[in-house]
Amino acid sequence: MMNEELRMESKNVLKDKSFTFSICIVELYKRLSEDKEFVMSKQLLRSGTAVGALIREAEFAQSRPDFISKLSIALKEASESYYWLELLHQTNYIGADRFRIYSEQNHELISMLVASIKTSKLKLNK
Incomplete structure (x- = not known):
């Protein structure tokens, strides 16, 4: 049921965009590691890749509340990712152009x- 909903609602766009975002985050992590920045980039790697993983988990949720929960946690991870991106930008580890690209992807997610989540909550309350 939830798997079909995610596919129908987003036509896999959310799943695809979150996977693309994860790839970008892994690439950024590799570049930052070469620059000897390990702490913030590791946090970003964890939160940035968790978004897509949680969306994948939501596809096979056991119930609508479980589906909403997984997407809500993905939302929290996306918000955390923005924090790390902003901090890396403000501390000059990533430039303005890269920050703009990553933050646009993040805000879209x-x-x-x-x-x-709103759509699923509306369906839950019917």
């Missing part, structure tokens, strides 16, 4: 997650 956040918007899509918020919409999916």
Whole structure:
């Protein structure tokens, strides 16, 4: 049931965009590691890749509340990812152009997650 909903609501766009975001985060982590930045980049790697993993988990949720819970946790991880991106930018580890690209991807995921959660909550309350 939830698997079909996620596919129908987003046509896999959310899943695809979160996977693309994860790839970008892994690439950024590798570059930052070469620059000897390990603490913030590791936090970003963890939260940035968790978004897609949680969306994948939500596909096979056991119930609508479980589906909403998984997407809500993905939303929290996306928000945390933005924090680390902003901190890396403000401390000059990533430039303005890269920050803009990553934060646009991140904000798009956040918007899509918020919409999916709202839709699922409306369906839950019917």
